[in-house]
Amino acid sequence: MEKILVVLFTQEDGSLGRTAFEATGAALGLAKELDGASVTIGIAGTSIQEAANALAGSGAEKILGAEAAELAQPRYATDAAAAEALAKAAGATIIVAPGTSRWNRIAAGVAHRLGGRADTHATSLAVHEGAPTITRWYYRQRMVAKLSRTNRPWVVSLDPGAVPAWSGEPSQATVEKVALSMPETAARTEVIGVEAPEAGAQTIRPEAETLLVTGAGWTKKQADGQIHLKEAEAAIMDFLRQTKASLGSSKSLVDQEGEGQAVLPFLTHMNQIGQTGSTPRHAKGLATCCHGEEPHVVGWRFITERRAVNLDANCGWAQGKADVLYVADAFEVMKKLNDLLAEKAPATPES
């Protein structure tokens, strides 16, 4: 009989992030498929009642709470102590967690303390022949594996956006408090703030979530007969700044430098992907203004989710290669997209 525990950290304002609801949804779904399994929700934070209320209608057997002032800061020592205490209190055999930076910092350490094992970056949680099973990638998203474990407890952190979120109305929840004792060494590390990276300092980020591919269309004449380099630069750099995406370029765009044509100053051959450039690996790729030559397309063969914005419906970057092709003016779409991203930007790190 599996005892499934969802462990969640509250955000700074006491609420839960979207990934918390995804993890809850995944745990509830798993329990449904497993004979006799139960779900407990454990919430850690400085004050957790509001978060507990948000999940009161989930049908979880109980909600455990671990509260401490130290949990205001995402920090290994204190977060791990809280997760460990919750897991022990629940007697959990499977611990489901959202794959946030906060959880991924502690997942394996917590599993080790509990005598179990952890798997991170899971993209699904299901049941196969009566056993809980996850899907996850190996070798930088070049192989996908389905696996189960006999090790318990088993900590599974789910990649954000990989599973549907549970949704339900909040109501007053009963929380069973778990006593916490923070390690003496906890005070050795103090979170002193958050820094946004310098804009434009680095455009190639191999480990970024998203790759923005820019094509030669950005420097071509637009509908008004003019070239709009400044607007192109602003749209691209704004997107990179907001998403910390990596910047890739088609060969035709970077080659323009040597051909005396209008150029985007921040692009070099280092940015080039495909054909003679790199074949980077990112979870998401957005191709803009790229017009398709088959060799270029290999540049994003290791991009997991791919979308393209192009005025040409037959864009070779997209047909059969992208999941979605938006036939539209990339200048207009990117500007609006940047505005939306600015609105959405979280004030504090997601917890």
Next chain:
Amino acid sequence: MTQDTTSGQPEVDRQSMEVDIACVGFGPAMGGFLTTLSRGLLNEDGTPAAESKTMPGMPPQVICYERADDIAFGVSGVVTKARAIRETFPDLDPADIPMTHPVTEERLLYLLDPVGASRRPATVKAADAVIKALRWMLPVRDQALRIPFIPGFMKKHDGLLTSIGQFNQWVGNQLMASGTVQIWPSSPVSGPLMENGRVTGVRLADQGVERSGEPQPGYMPGMDIKAALTVIGDGPAGPVGRILDEKLGLPEGNHQHDFAVGMKVVVELPEGCELKPGTVFHTLGYPEPEIFGFLYVYPDGLASAGVFVPSWFDSPVRSTYRYMQHWMQHPAIWKHLNGGTIRSWGAKTLQESGRRGEPHLVGDGFARIGEGSGTTNVLTNSGVDEAWLSGTLLAEGVLELLKSGEEFTKANLEKAYVRRRRESWLDKDSRKAEKARDGFQRGFVRGMIGMALAGFTRGRLSLSGDGRTPYERVPTLEQFLKGRLTPQEVEKLRTEAHAKGRTLHDSIMELLGWPKIEYDGKLLLSHQDALLVGGKVQAPPGYADHVVFLYPHLCEECGTKVCAEMCSAEAISVNPEGEVPLFDREKCIHCGACFWNCAKHLQDDPERGAIAFRAGAGGLHSAEN
């Protein structure tokens, strides 16, 4: 003091380091040299057999610099008698080296032309007609005549099939484990250091520079590695060997005018393929009479297959890749490959002048080994074993000099190395082979007869050639297409392709009757896709371009752009904005075909074309080659 490298590096203060022996290029010759040397540097009790002059009390310090990003660099089908290799490793078990197997069966196939596009001279056409007419009594199947006997000089029976990449890794790992020598990949050597005619070491390539060689922030001038002995084994396209050749000239009567590009794919054979590991096919006759092919079957359902396009194939549109695709589709080959998948791909230049191309083997402070030193036997089509032997012979001589405390002077190296080489089977066999291929310079049939003559008379008889350089051989497009297209039509074709930045070989070959290649995504891939099968070239940033078009005026006069047509990796492309081709080092596999294919030459130096092929880092495509 006069120091000289010719790669245009800025004159700045450079760090230097002293070692006893500096080596350039890690291939089979260097493998042979370092293996034999490393075994002799220490006594059985672990004490140094000779003392280092740079680190007293220690054994001599030996460092080898390799340009590629791993020691697995190298491209070769490698079927070898392995005489010298087995002498070094008497207990060699082929199973210890991946993709290695004893030769079990050899077939020699004369391929008929199933598509009718091959440029066959009348004599060949007549021979084809006879073969077809007598097919009921000859071993003709799948448009190929299986020649019932393989001349003894070509046989590789009891030899080995291997992958040079895997073999180099195997050798290199044993060397490194010995702890007596060091091998450093990713370390291009820009040229030799010379003082008053004596080689005093090597200079490493500058790091932290633009493509043009201009220093960037983070500039690190290439270090000077001073050494009493410099061993050069950087192959037929290596910059150090070629700079020395330019400075010292070749011994009188020698030339390096004969080259070939060898290109191959490693194929996963289809399930149920009947070919057994150790099987070797040699083919001739198709796609063009001058183009030879090979198929070697490895264990685990793998095979190496490819072609050689020689410098005496007089066509300005010689795309090795395209010809290889036609060769693969010949019924006698396709029946074995069909259903399989390409695993990796590679190409290299072969120095086909053999002994005729031998440079000065030694001088004060230096010695040459391997293919760049003229070891390839052009009669037996063998190079790896010969290269290996040249290395072991040098090592024996060097150990002798080290132990007797003698200097690495030209005279001492002559005595210790050149004498050994002259007395070995390497030199004896290469003398027999010296003129074996000359006949090909005047045509395929004459070439075959000349080769047979030389082979069966052990080099006493041969047919002469004309010794022309590749640029003298390359006809203009107008000459090549005479009778098919008017000069105006040729110009139109050229202008259209140029505007699109495209090479001409595909359209011209199709014009000449070669069928379009129908890509299947498994065995027949676009050239660009082949670059991404099994690997991809990496060109580390911070190094200068190693292919440089030195004389724009020569490129402007050039109507054929053979460099771009023949470029094995499409790294050189036609420049739609001008006449000087473009070079993209992130595609270059360092085969070196460009520098010897150049259709132009300097007025005052008939041995030099418009392209400099310099030291560059990277270029490893696949370790399976």
Next chain:
Amino acid sequence: MAGSLQIVVCGGIVPNPLQTLEPTAGPQGPALKNEAMLPAVLDPWAWHALFEAANLAKQAPGSKITLVCMAPKAKLQQVMMTIAQKTVFELQPIDGPASGFVESADVAGELAEVIKGINGLDMQKLLVFGGWESASRGAGTTMQILGEMLGITDQFQGVDEIRLKDDGSFDVLERIEGGKHQVSRCAGAPAVLGWATGNLPEPPNNPQAGMANMRGIMPALQKARPAKPGQDGVKFLDVSLPSQRRETRVVKDTPAEEIARELAEWITG
């Protein structure tokens, strides 16, 4: 000037990322087809960790860098040829598999044993560096378990920068959501830092560093500690290559606002 540090960099090796990879069934579970034949490199993030260690060592004179590496000995030796010209370090090799399918907890156990056995180990000076994830397992779990085994609870993952202060304390920038960095101040060693790419360029090859390193590396490799980490408790049901062909949904005649909204959701999702 900060006092000297003892920086241990942990890193495995992975096939050169440009090589074609395929899974195959090995005797102990999934494995990489032809793994022994593929050229290998030091795991990219561990590679960055090594540069960062070299940079940090310059700021804290007297510091020593130890590289602890688990991989098949022959492959490890080959990889050393490409990294040993970068900076001076001492190698502590472990002769074991480099496969991403091996359990990270077992790998951490091997690393911990080697680190505990380092001559003159001073926990008060110890910084354990590694990649925040490997390019093989891609889990980001080994370093945490290693930290636990060494009793270190000041742990940081996705680190892009360390700012060392004269009193031995340091600030660490860790990657968090939204393309931002969380800045933490740590009182000092011991600590575990799992590095992302950091900000340092790859150092040029320095032949003198290579010479110095090789004298220690070869004898160390000969004495490499054998290890047999496994896949106990894991059952792989399937390991496969992702499908390359896609059904493309074409969105036409849709206002830019709507497209932007869909994209924004996708990107931040």
